[in-house]
Amino acid sequence: MLRDLDLKLQYRSSHDNIYENFYKKCLNNSINYDRAAGYFTSESLKVIAEGLDTFLLNEGKIRIVANPNLKNEDIEAIEKGYIAKEQLIENRLLEEVEVCYRTIEDDTLNVLSWLIYKNQLDIKIAFTKNNSIYHEKFGIFTDEEGGSVAFSGSANETFSGLGMNFEKVDVFFGERDKHRIENARRDFEYLWEDNTNGLNVIDLPKSIKKKLLDYRSKTPPYILQKKKNEKKIEPRDYQKSAIDHWNEAGNNGILEMATGTGKTITSLLAAQEYQIKYKRGVVLIIVPFQHLVDQWEKDINFILHQKNLKCMGNSKSWINKANRIVQDFNLGIIDNYVIITTYSAASSLHFKKIFNKLKGPSLLIADECHYITYKGFNDFPFNSFTATLGLSATPDRWWDEEGTRYMKSKIGEVVYEYTLEQAIENGKLTRYNYEPHIVEFNEIEMREYNKLSKRIINLLNKEDKEDEEQLTKLYNQRANLINKAQNKFWQFIEDFKKENLNELKHTLVYCAKGEIDRVVKEISKLGVKVSRFNSEVNNRDRSEILKQFENGTIQVLVAIKCLDEGVDVPATKTAYFLASTSNPREFVQRRGRILRTYKGKSCAQIHDYIVLPLGLSFDDFFKIASKEFPRFSEFSSSADNSATCKRGVIEILDEYNLTNLMYKKPWDVYKEMKELYS
Known part of the structure; x- marks a missing residue:
């Protein structure tokens, strides 16, 4: 309940993250949120949709009164009678939705569309009768018991207003502020019912509502799906032991588990525990090949039930989304996210640059961690992650002890081993x-094998790095003699x-x-x-x-x-x-x-x-x-x-x-x- 929160009388950007320390904390303990929000913008739509997991799962309802973002030339056109105010406002709102469509690349529009469809979100538009700007900003949170917290201040319901600008909000809660809360509640109801002197408040135009509803998917997005109906996955005894050993090692290390014993499931259950422990966390999963990304995504949806972003192929398809996820997480606008990528994409300059900015609880899962090499990952931002988990049935690199040492210096030593013999004995493998x-x-093949061996020995004796490519070619030719x-x-x-x-x-x-x-x-x-x-x-x-x-x-x-x-x-x-x-x-x-x-x-x-x-x-x-x-x-x-x-x-x-x-x-x-x- 809201009364259980340890709230301050004032939140100011010099000392507080307004979104993280106040806004989201109240949302997670409320079932109603009323907001006089300032401008209706594509950014305001993004903030509405992000970070509302608990609120929305509790069937929370949001009512927003927003101001159309009119320009000076719009005001002049209205005053000169060139266009009706209502028509111009509708045009500007349509433009904002179009901007939203072009700039919000994640599932935000789908979430908003479902909220409107389920009557969990209602928006009205306020404008002054004298063509000045409607600029007040206040809000009220209400919990299941009817308890409320009100606030007012400079912050708009925008990404910048709640996370980046220098803002201040005053907070009213408890018995001593009861009259202030009631005043705020009354003022909002007057607004909502269009009973405020000097203002006109209209429903969101049907054209805008229809435009938003057009983005609704056939099935609800994950944020609106009931978690209480989901089956909880319990780890097997050996998987629990693996997670315990990893926890005891400070959340750093490698699970050396036989192929087929459920390393993927084990690692995701470990990630789940980690996020619960720290109440939030970004999980980055790196896999060897692109076709494994989709396979991991299924398990993520099954166990973590979290949004995920696939970073592979052309960087233009994911670079902006990945950058925004890291930025939003750092600001506290999102709590959990999963990014899945390949070793090829993760070793790119773009990827490293984005995750070098990551701050806060974060877990790197390296599937088949023996793929981590000095050449591809010497400047990878391992230090940005507060936890690392490597997975492999064979973590040591064959004839590359230096590479093995480098990989383990970044991921950690083997903290748990589950052998093939153990798995067969326990019925986990066939x-x-x-x-x-x-x-x-x-004999002919043997003679050719010996010829290649002599050439290999001659190159090895030269110790010339320029011959490494030729050496690899000879090794492959010799191996193919046996394979073929x-x-x-x-x-x-x-x-x-x-x-x-x-x-x-x-x-x-x-x-x-x-x-x-x-x-x-x-x-x-x-x-x-x-x-x-x-x-x-x-x-x-x-x-x-x-x-x-x-x-x-x-x-x-x-x-x-x-x-x-x-x-x-x-x-x-x-x-x-x-x-x-x-x-x-x-x-x-x-x-x-x-x-x-x-x-x-x-x-x-x-x-x-x-x-x-x-x-x-x-x-x-x-x-x-x-x-x-x-x-x-x-x-x-x-x-x-x-x-x-x-x-x-x-x-x-x-x-x-x-x-x-x-x-x-x-x-x-x-x-x-x-x-x-x-």
């Missing part, structure tokens, strides 16, 4: 069987034919770059409904493809990298890995996609194609096996058939006395190679 298929790396090994493709086709192709569905195939057309063509020849899922498929088509894949209309998806991070395909039961780098982030992410739980799915199947130079020298065999077997070790260790799949390769490794490779996981090999390299 159990799986692992079937390794040994493919021979022939000649025997791999036909071995896969033979294995695929063994499936019950009529009943086959929910199957993924990961292939190398440049191989996708070939794989799709051969699978299609078998009468299987197959679709590519790569960067050439636009976001709209992706959604439809994933929907058809889930319902079984499309039996097989063939992908390169687009399904690695963030895309949900929980229905997947079977996967074929035709290509994979030695970087564990890639194959760990892919496995996680396949192990997501789904109705009727009790066990997944992973087929993995391991390339080995069978029959060649120890040195040749070791070069390839040491790159291929860390993936085998990682996959086999958590599989239901762990012992069985090891028996299938032990004889091959035993010939080279390398059975120990079956047990060396990627980071074990990494440490050994690091020591050797050092």
Whole structure:
């Protein structure tokens, strides 16, 4: 109730944020707000719509008496009889609505339209009979018990008046000011009923009302939707533990959680707690790819129920909106907002400049935080955020310890870990069987591999930074020799034919770059409904493809990298890995996609194609096996058939006395190679 507020007798810009310290505080405890507001402008409409969440959800009603913003030439035209006063006022109001349409780019007009439609907002226009300016400014807040607070002063109902100009308002509340409050209430009622001497007060012209109603959407905006009917999302035990660890670490750190265990939901629940704790807060979420922005938006709407802005693609579509959100938040005009962007957009100069101005409680969520690099984010305004939360199943960067250190210096250390084994044991991920298929790396391919290795060694010995681009090219060529090994493709086709192709569905195939057309063509020849899922498929088509894949209309998806991070395909039961780098982030992410739980799915199947130079020298065999077997070790260790799949390769490794490779996981090999390299 208003009587419970700790109010001052006066608020002045030298000491107070009038909007934050007084105006919004009273709004949140009122059900009626009457205001003689000064000018009717597009900015006044913005202020009406912003920051009224609690007030509007309580079915609060606003009545505003405003003055038409007439110019000197308008007054002269009226006095000379060139145009009727009412007609000129209507013209000026129409202009203001048009200005509003062009300058207010968020959901403000839609909110206003719904308020008028629901009879929660009513506006009347006041003008003097002698063509002078109607300039008084006062207002009354009233709560459910009938208690009131009145105020008067210099502030207009505009963005500048309540937030930026130097203003002063006098406040009247309690028993001692009862007569002043009653006077204010009486004066407003006289205004509203057009009973004030020297003034004419008219209803908002029908043309203006119709114009505003034209902006109404089919469904109410989030600000008018009843939160009490929303189902509260409760975190699972491990998610609660993750949030608790992050809180204990001072709201800075990384959650290292297996793919498919709900990192997105966990982070949004953490954001919800954070905003409740500080009573407000901006949340910035950075994701790797544009198609993940829409996916995050759904979860934001489901959990936070807050306005959000998507910053991606052409900066002209979001830069002004983002700048205004930060400005409004700093002034206290808005309490909560969510901005979702990509690492590409976040590393731009425009984006950094906007968020460098951010002040107040704010949370940065970095999805797949290993994407944060010194090159792209060395001047990013991390210090503007009071909290940081990183998400990744594999936060450490592969062969980039300096990059890992930089990322953790900005986001924080790992504060919580939830492993794949824990998730499977607790039923949060699906159990799986692992079937390794040994493919021979022939002698010609081995010779080419050795040639590329020699060229790589020569460039490494030069230590010339200008050769880095050439070095990367050689690394990729060498990796592609394994990914595109000649025997791999036909071995896969033979294995695929063994499936019950009529009943086959929910199957993924990961292939190398440049191989996708070939794989799709051969699978299609078998009468299987197959679709590519790569960067050439636009976001709209992706959604439809994933929907058809889930319902079984499309039996097989063939992908390169687009399904690695963030895309949900929980229905997947079977996967074929035709290509994979030695970087564990890639194959760990892919496995996680396949192990997501789904109705009727009790066990997944992973087929993995391991390339080995069978029959060649120890040195040749070791070069390839040491790159291929860390993936085998990682996959086999958590599989239901762990012992069985090891028996299938032990004889091959035993010939080279390398059975120990079956047990060396990627980071074990990494440490050994690091020591050797050092």
